[in-house]
Amino acid sequence: MKAAVIVFPGSNRERDAVAALEAASGTKPHLVWHRDTELPKVDLILVPGGFSYGDYLRSGAMAAHSPIMREVKARADQGVRVLGICNGFQIITEAGLLPGALMRNAALKFVCRTVHLRVENTDSPFTAKYRKGQIVRYPVAHGDGNYWADAESVKRLDGEGQIAFRYVSDDGRDDPLWNPNGSAGNIAGIFNAKKNVLGLMPHPEDAVSAFHGNTDGKPMFDGLVEALS
Amino acid sequence: MTAQQPEATLELAREFGLSAEEYENALKILGRKPTFTELGIISVMWSEHCSYKSSKVWLTTLPTDGPQVICGPGENAGVVDIGDGDTVIFKMESHNHPSYIEPYQGAATGVGGILRDVFTMGARPIANMNALRFGSPDHPKTRHLVSGVVSGIGGYGNCVGVPTVGGETNFHPAYNGNILVNAMTVGVAKADKIFYSAAAGVGNPVVYVGSKTGRDGIHGATMASAEFTEDSEEKRPTVQVGDPFTEKLLIEACLELMATDAIVAIQDMGAAGLTSSSVEMAGKGGLGIELVLDNLPMREEGMTPYEIMLSESQERMLIILKPGREEVARAIFDKWELDFAIIGTLTETGNLVIKMHGETWCDMPIAPVSNAAPVYERPWEPTPPQPALEDSVRELPAQPLGDILEKLVSCPDQASKRWIWEQYDSLVNGDTRFMSGQADAAVVRLPGQTKAVAITTDCTPRYCLADPVRGGAQAVAEAWRNLSAVGALPLAITDNMNFGNPEKPRIMGQFVGAIQGIGEACRALDFPVVSGNVSLYNETNGEAILPTPAIGGVGIMPDAMMAVGIAFKNEGDTILLVGETKGHLGQSLYLREILGREDGPPPPVDLTVERRNGDFVRQIIRDGLVVSSHDIQDGGLLVTVAEMAMAGGIGANLAGLDGADAGILFGEDQARYVLAVRPENAATVQERAKAAGVPVTVLGKTNGTALTGRGPEAISIDRLRKANEAWLPGYMAAGVE
Numbered sequence: 029m030k031a032a033v034i035v036f037p038g039s040n041r042e043r044d045a046v047a048a049l050e051a052a053s054g055t056k057p058h059l060v061w062h063r064d065t066e067l068p069k070v071d072l073i074l075v076p077g078g079f080s081y082g083d084y085l086r087s088g089a090m091a092a093h094s095p096i097m098r099e100v101k102a103r104a105d106q107g108v109r110v111l112g113i114c115n116g117f118q119i120i121t122e123a124g125l126l127p128g129a130l131m132r133n134a135a136l137k138f139v140c141r142t143v144h145l146r147v148e149n150t151d152s153p154f155t156a157k158y159r160k161g162q163i164v165r166y167p168v169a170h171g172d173g174n175y176w177a178d179a180e181s182v183k184r185l186d187g188e189g190q191i192a193f194r195y196v197s198d199d200g201r202d203d204p205l206w207n208p209n210g211s212a213g214n215i216a217g218i219f220n221a222k223k224n225v226l227g228l229m230p231h232p233e234d235a236v237s238a239f240h241g242n243t244d245g246k247p248m249f250d251g252l253v254e255a256l257s
Numbered sequence: 258m259t260a261q262q263p264e265a266t267l268e269l270a271r272e273f274g275l276s277a278e279e280y281e282n283a284l285k286i287l288g289r290k291p292t293f294t295e296l297g298i299i300s301v302m303w304s305e306h307c308s309y310k311s312s313k314v315w316l317t318t319l320p321t322d323g324p325q326v327i328c329g330p331g332e333n334a335g336v337v338d339i340g341d342g343d344t345v346i347f348k349m350e351s352h353n354h355p356s357y358i359e360p361y362q363g364a365a366t367g368v369g370g371i372l373r374d375v376f377t378m379g380a381r382p383i384a385n386m387n388a389l390r391f392g393s394p395d396h397p398k399t400r401h402l403v404s405g406v407v408s409g410i411g412g413y414g415n416c417v418g419v420p421t422v423g424g425e426t427n428f429h430p431a432y433n434g435n436i437l438v439n440a441m442t443v444g445v446a447k448a449d450k451i452f453y454s455a456a457a458g459v460g461n462p463v464v465y466v467g468s469k470t471g472r473d474g475i476h477g478a479t480m481a482s483a484e485f486t487e488d489s490e491e492k493r494p495t496v497q498v499g500d501p502f503t504e505k506l507l508i509e510a511c512l513e514l515m516a517t518d519a520i521v522a523i524q525d526m527g528a529a530g531l532t533s534s535s536v537e538m539a540g541k542g543g544l545g546i547e548l549v550l551d552n553l554p555m556r557e558e559g560m561t562p563y564e565i566m567l568s569e570s571q572e573r574m575l576i577i578l579k580p581g582r583e584e585v586a587r588a589i590f591d592k593w594e595l596d597f598a599i600i601g602t603l604t605e606t607g608n609l610v611i612k613m614h615g616e617t618w619c620d621m622p623i624a625p626v627s628n629a630a631p632v633y634e635r636p637w638e639p640t641p642p643q644p645a646l647e648d649s650v651r652e653l654p655a656q657p658l659g660d661i662l663e664k665l666v667s668c669p670d671q672a673s674k675r676w677i678w679e680q681y682d683s684l685v686n687g688d689t690r691f692m693s694g695q696a697d698a699a700v701v702r703l704p705g706q707t708k709a710v711a712i713t714t715d716c717t718p719r720y721c722l723a724d725p726v727r728g729g730a731q732a733v734a735e736a737w738r739n740l741s742a743v744g745a746l747p748l749a750i751t752d753n754m755n756f757g758n759p760e761k762p763r764i765m766g767q768f769v770g771a772i773q774g775i776g777e778a779c780r781a782l783d784f785p786v787v788s789g790n791v792s793l794y795n796e797t798n799g800e801a802i803l804p805t806p807a808i809g810g811v812g813i814m815p816d817a818m819m820a821v822g823i824a825f826k827n828e829g830d831t832i833l834l835v836g837e838t839k840g841h842l843g844q845s846l847y848l849r850e851i852l853g854r855e856d857g858p859p860p861p862v863d864l865t866v867e868r869r870n871g872d873f874v875r876q877i878i879r880d881g882l883v884v885s886s887h888d889i890q891d892g893g894l895l896v897t898v899a900e901m902a903m904a905g906g907i908g909a910n911l912a913g914l915d916g917a918d919a920g921i922l923f924g925e926d927q928a929r930y931v932l933a934v935r936p937e938n939a940a941t942v943q944e945r946a947k948a949a950g951v952p953v954t955v956l957g958k959t960n961g962t963a964l965t966g967r968g969p970e971a972i973s974i975d976r977l978r979k980a981n982e983a984w985l986p987g988y989m990a991a992g993v994e
Contacts (some may be wrong), residue, residue, distance in 0.1 A: 036595060037509070038502050040418025043704070044687040077685075079416045082502025138411045138680045169415070169682040234684050241703070241820065 029256040030076055031057035031072040032098065032117075035099065036091055041077035041114065041233065045169035048233035049074065050172070052249035065095045071256035072109045073100055075116030077169070077231065084222035087130060087172040088118030097123050109256065110225040114170050117217070117227035126227045127175035127185070133170070134210025140169040142242070143208055143230060145193040146200060152223040153255030155192060163200045164244040167219050168208050173229040174217070182213040182232035192226055193217040262293035262563070269293075273300035279631060288348065288623045291351040292565040294611060294618040296875045299626060301529035301567060302536060305793055308630035310644060311759035312791045317771045319786045320779045326747050326787055326858035328685075333374040333524065334444075335757075335787025336451055337592075337749045339813045343703065345710050349388070349753040349809040351970035355551030356438040360405025366437050369571050371442045372417060373525035376508050377574065379452040379515050380444025383688065385414045386700045387424040387440045388714040388753070388807040392433030394669050397885045399428070400992035402436055410440070411680040416501035417508065421681035422692040422699035424714050428549075428669040431718075434797025441809040443712055445703050454524040454534075456542035456577045456603050459931070461521055463535070463546060463601035464583070464588050467507050467573040471556035473497045474569025484758055484796045487878055489673035502571040503595070510593040511574065517589075519582035526573040528693060532566045534575040534602075545606035550613040554596040557716075562611050562618040569810040577603065594951040618673040639767035643723050646843050646857040651920040654851070657970040658895075658922075659850055663980045665892045666899055666921070668850045672984035689794035694904065697742040697888050700814060711745030711816035713810045717891070718803035720859035723844050725767045728861045729774025729806050734927060735890060736810030737782045741871035742888045742930055743820045744878035745812030747782065752789040752808055757801025759793045767804040768793075774862075775806060784810070823887040824960045825905030830884050831939040832909055832956040836870050837948070840893065840920020847890045847923035860925050867928040873951045882942055883909050885933035893923035895933050895964075898956070902964060903978045909955040909964040933959055934971050 031049050035042050042059065058068050067073065078211035080091035091097065097119065104110045104125050111219040118130045130160045133139060142165050158164065177185065185191050193216040195207040207214045217228025223224070232245030263269060270280040273296060273664055283299050291299060301307055310317065321329035327344055328336035334348035339842035352367025372382050387410055392399045419442070458583045474497040514520060522542070524534045539546035550565050578586055583599060590597035611619040665671055675695065684690040690700040690709060698713040715735040721728030732752060740747040752775060757764040779785055795802040812818050842848050843857025877883055886903070889897045902908050914922065934942050963971040
């Protein structure tokens with residue numbers, strides 16, 4: 029699997045992403061600078077976490093209009109897999125690759141903790157290595173992770189199998205008390221209609237080794253490598 | 258030459274914080290009256306904050322050497338060898354007064370400043386820590402200050418992508434009018450890629466990079482050198498505003514430039530901004546420096562040389578480049594979209610010359626002014642010893658032990674600080690092995706390596722107030738112990754000395770005592786001071802804070818995966834107590850929270866025993882014999898065991914504590930640890946302890962979901978955890994923000 033990681037000047041989890049991709053695929057991903065206008069030929073584009081251009085405006089709003097994102101959009105339209113994590117989720121959503129919007133956390137505070145997620149759909153290379161309904165633990169670290177879409181859209185996303193992950197309690201119940209940011213429908217991550225684009229707030233790349241004390245994120249990268257090699 | 262500027266009179270000098278003698282001295286050195294700009298520069302150079310005039314004579318008594326030390330105090334941060342050509346570079350610094358006036362920006366820029374001190378030397382920052390002291394929870398401002406400081410630290414650290422991995426938070430009424438925000442950064446660099454601040458090479462270009470200069474923070478260093486009064490909040494304009502995104506760019510751009518060989522010297526513009534960076538760089542190199550300010554990037558129009566020289570705008574660096582490397586450097590800063598301007602040259606005159614609009618605004622000799630920075634041997638009084646407590650204090654009160662324990666684990670100082678550390682990104686970079694609440698020290702791996710640094714911040718201010726010498730020694734010993742408790746070899750410390758007004762002999766005596774205690778402990782533990790910061794005048798309306806010498810300790814682990822945390826991991830592990838328990842209750846948390854008393858002497862610190870016990874614990878951890886490890890500190894033995902149980906969700910049967918009194922259960926004797934080991938290893942550990950002359954006793958075993966073993970009462974872990982976790986979020990939610 030060949031992968032590219034997009035680097036904005038304020039990206040700060042690109043190293044975590046590179047490490048996870050390299051561990052799973054045995055190949056170092058390309059690092060693509062935000063001012064570049066061309067992407068190498070790759071099977072996966074990862075937009076990592078961070079604060080793209082400082083994000084003093086709405087998170088990801090400026091980055092969505094960067095030169096490289098035009099190219100990312102074009103590739104996504106061609107069916108290339110795109111994974112947006114945290115700030116990357118915000119950026120690809122602002123860029124129109126995914127429906128909805130990400131707002132300030134309901135508690136108005138940054139939150140860094142390990143959360144429990146339920147895998148809602150396994151019909152994609154991102155989630156194929158999980159069981160439907162499986163409960164996994166990923167860390168979150170964000171201030172603007174409050175996914176919003178109107179009730180009808182959430183219902184439609186659900187019906188189309190576009191909800192990838194939901195925040196749940198430690199014993200797998202739907203319970204808004206365990207939602208770290210107040211997102212609609214406890215949504216933690218969603219696919220586009222074709223399921224070649226996944227955006228999620230939690231960080232699977234920080235849960236891939238014994239060192240992290242958590243390997244629940246590893247199947248995502250293993251699944252991508254298996255499907256795209 | 259200064260037609261439009263105010264005359265530099267004694268009255269103006271006083272306003273700038275200089276004394277009459279200091280002003281006279283300035284006249285003598287210059288042989289004339291200074292210009293307005295010169296007076297401003299002299300006043301910040303001679304401020305307490307920049308000159309350390311009250312503390313210098315005592316700071317020089319601290320041990321700063323050791324085979325591991327590459328660079329001790331005097332540079333931007335300390336540098337310690339960690340083998341394989343790697344070094345760790347670190348420092349802790351206060352941002353107390355700004356954080357009280359404007360908590361979000363004050364704390365944020367405190368983090369920004371300490372990050373710059375570390376990456377200035379060529380290090381990539383890998384971890385941030387912070388030591389916070391707030392007033393009483395009942396004080397009307399406390400909630401607002403906690404909220405602002407925590408979000409400021411998070412707002413800055415999270416954006417720059419450096420994990421905030423630990424620290425400490427205390428509450429005490431003595432900080433009601435003067436909180437403490439001490440921020441620490443730890444970075445790593447290759448030993449042959451360390452950058453210093455001494456300028457060299459007459460004619461070499463002086464380059465300004467980073468943010469534009471504005472009017473913020475003018476005389477911030479002077480504010481930090483005076484007591485607070487009722488109207489201090491009017492000083493809000495002297496608080497700087499942070500821009501963590503620019504800091505992130507500056508880190509990346511500077512590290513990229515450092516990978517070339519273009520740099521002669523580099524320094525950040527911290528307190529007293531361009532003044533202290535230019536004067537210190539030229540002064541250390543024995544050279545002069547000429548600055549032409551017309552091309553300096555400015556945020557506002559019409560700034561005067563005085564304002565430019567004293568601005569404390571953030572995210573700026575001053576670099577001396579090798580000749581002919583200007584374009585290499587410019588290209589890197591262009592890539593990162595940061596300002597880059599050549600603003601001067603090094604000269605052989607030894608003078609600081611400042612030109613703007615074709616006029617000369619300052620032309621004065623650097624060395625005589627720097628060297629003449631006053632050094633005071635302030636009068637001081639030793640702190641009188643506290644009488645010992647009566648023996649009867651060891652009798653347990655007639656209430657269930659569970660109630661006492663619940664109260665202790667949920668009191669403001671001891672309650673879980675999850676509400677705080679969940680606002681910090683502790684995981685970014687994927688190298689954090691242990692963070693707050695998981696182990697006695699944070700453990701962070703070096704990028705791309707298996708080895709890790711362990712980091713802790715420690716101080717028990719109530720001990721320091723009762724006995725500054727013992728309190729100072731205890732703070733160092735506790736830092737050393739916390740590093741040993743995860744399995745790390747302690748290497749060196751940074752000290753952040755927070756005290757009241759040094760012109761009062763009682764306060765100066767606290768400072769002197771703490772320095773004596775710190776020095777003694779550092780020598781005994783081979784744990785030298787490699788960097789530090791002094792913050793004096795922490796008083797509001799004449800009320801001083803508790804003496805708070807915060808110690809930041811750093812140690813090394815050959816393999817991060819060897820480190821152990823505090824959580825009980827298995828049922829049936831043997832719980833061992835390492836060290837001797839006499840039952841010292843003076844100045845203990847138990848005394849304060851349960852009996853409502855803050856008296857008695859703090860626990861004695863025996864540094865020989867400390868070293869022997871710590872060396873033993875570290876070795877058995879490295880030999881893989883230890884499952885869980887926690888040093889015994891605030892709240893004593895039972896609180897320590899409760900914390901291990903709460904962290905792991907596993908209880909303990911403590912048969913070994915049958916019949917114990919309050920001294921045994923809650924005393925704060927030093928040099929002690931609680932360990933959990935697999936039952937099959939218990940005998941080996943005991944034999945090895947015996948051989949090492951270390952007292953080890955069996956407390957019991959991990960078991961069930963409660964603490965049991967003393968009479969019929971079982972104390973549920975769930976109950977303790979709820980109380981421990983509930984206090985801070987409950988307190989913060991009760992406020993109206």
